[in-house]
Amino acid sequence: MDPVEAEEQQTEPPDEETYAEADPTGRFIRYDEILGSGSVKTVYKAFDKLEGDEVAWSQTRIDDSVMGSSKKMALLNTEIQLLKTLRHKNIQKLFASWIDEDKKTVNIITEFCISGSLRQYRKKHKKVGIKAMKRWAIQILTGLEYLHSQEPAVIHRDLKCDNIFINGNDGTVKIGDFGLATILQQQKTKSVKGTLEFMAPELFTRDYNELVDVYSFGMCMLEMMTCEYPYSECQGQAHIYRKISQGIKPCVLSKVEDAGVRSFIEVCLAPVAERPTASELLKNSFLQKDGSIPVPPISVSLVSSVTKDGRQSASFVLLKGEFVLKGDMHVTDHIELVLRFPDPSGCFKNAEFPFHVDRDTSLSVALEMVEGFELPQGNIQIIAQLIDAFLLLLIPEWVPCVAVGQVVSKSAHSYIAKRIMNCRQPSSSVLDKSALPKLSTI
Incomplete structure (x- = not known):
């Protein structure tokens, strides 16, 4: 067999009957290969027959309290439709979505980043230079700047390295997994959702704005720099909650030896009244210096x-x-x-x-x-x-x-x-x- 022909056979998608599931239109067909999973969500690799591209298929189980509420279902549909309108190079594209009422799942099709999440990529590649870290940081902040500039602003609320994806062949970084994103609305009571270790203290008061994403970005930078999860020293969620509420930073912050990097992270984790916006952080001198931080005489x-x-x-x-x-x-x-x-x-x-x-x-x-x-x-x-x-x-x-x-x-x-x-x-x-x-x- 010709080598080229053999390679084509290996990359050709399997027959339809080998797929596990198809969307209502038949355009997207799901593999059994799992890209990631959590307590209520599983992400599979899938195939877009129309474009001939591999995509990611996310299935999130819907709580009965949501399924039984027409108001909550309408809000869920509105939020998904909003996310479909987002178009930015550092935001993961959402191609299609639907709700399967029989299986009680929300299905979302997004673009597929070949290297997985930034957390997976960082754990795989331990030796990453400061220049690469800065490129990732700039792209994440650029994506946040776009989200926060929408009218009304879009808050991610669950930003972490698991929800940031990367194409390792060109270093492109994209914010994804908007299952918990919401439109910023002028109301006193807002639900608290997210991953505790990355949550800003003001989220617990239910009176917050888009700066909660900046705080979470600071925690992402901390994990990127150390390859360690914030607050891993704590014993249980209650211990983590108490530390965050009291403004106590995670112990792993002390492992960041570079003064410039640590100072930049601490600015992101500052109290909300002193915390800069994503746009302001992009102008920070730390990110303006390309390459490794020069040693001044x-x-x-x-x-x-x-x-x-x-x-x-x-x-x-x-x-x-x-x-x-x-x-x-x-x-x-x-x-x-x-x-x-x-x-x-x-x-x-x-x-x-x-x-x-x-x-x-x-x-x-x-x-x-x-x-x-x-x-x-x-x-x-x-x-x-x-x-x-x-x-x-x-x-x-x-x-x-x-x-x-x-x-x-x-x-x-x-x-x-x-x-x-x-x-x-x-x-x-x-x-x-x-x-x-x-x-x-x-």
Whole structure:
């Protein structure tokens, strides 16, 4: 047999009698192959005879309370008809739907994404770079932006990696599974539906808007980054509910070491009053940077000023990303430093703290700051680098605890240039928490 002919035989759909079920029109014919299943829903692979494409056939069982209510059935039909009108590259297309009253099921035919859900894909491919993660995030947010821009807005309410699908051959991501989606209506009481681990706290009050999807997106990002389900540390649904209600973030968030990634996730999980929209998140600086997050150098400049008693004073100012460290050039047994840093809420704070050269290390101080101000763990490295860079400029024989990286002079001052040339390598110092400085916010 010719190889091409053999390949055609393998990809040709089976005869109709081998299919398990057909839709009322006969256009779509269902395979027995299950793509996914839940407590009330099963998704099968199916075939579109008209277009010659493989599609997904979702069957969801209808509760008797819905079947027995003409009002609820009408609302269900209206919602399905709405979803048919959605057309966007990052929204899974809905081709057809019908209600089987005999079997008490809602049947929905959608486009088929060859690589399955984003959760399945992520579990299969453990090593995914930050560049790919950003591409996925942008596509998910673009889809949400489209949904939320409808009149009235469409809220998914059950966004999770199981309901986001991907074509692995080109990296296209699509939001799907709108079985729980609803039109945002101006009413005081709204039903609470969704997956508890991904639900925003305000959903429990039944007074919410489309920002619940942004919160769920943040949880999706967390799962994408860690390959772990949020709140897996909890014992049962009641424990999860209590943590979410109290605004306690899942433990897995601490495993996100990259400060930029963690900060972006925390912005998505912020209280609803501070939470950005999907459109605003698309403009976030984290997503604007393509490729891996660049490592910014430490830039140094000299600043002269006049003290209250009229004396001249000179300070080193060190900048790394959004972190700014300032300290006087005068050397004593302890040094007063001021650090400006972004906190998880997106605002900036200033912290003044002493550094004792005889007993402190850059790591001990950095750890104290991160713990004291509840900053992402990735900030320990940045703060320690700034402190060590400052001390290297000030004390020629200082041995840093961490690799400082590239240091550049903004003012091209010869004194700074000479100090940079003499930077030493980090020591193998062990973090000592026995003598940590006291911090104060100013």
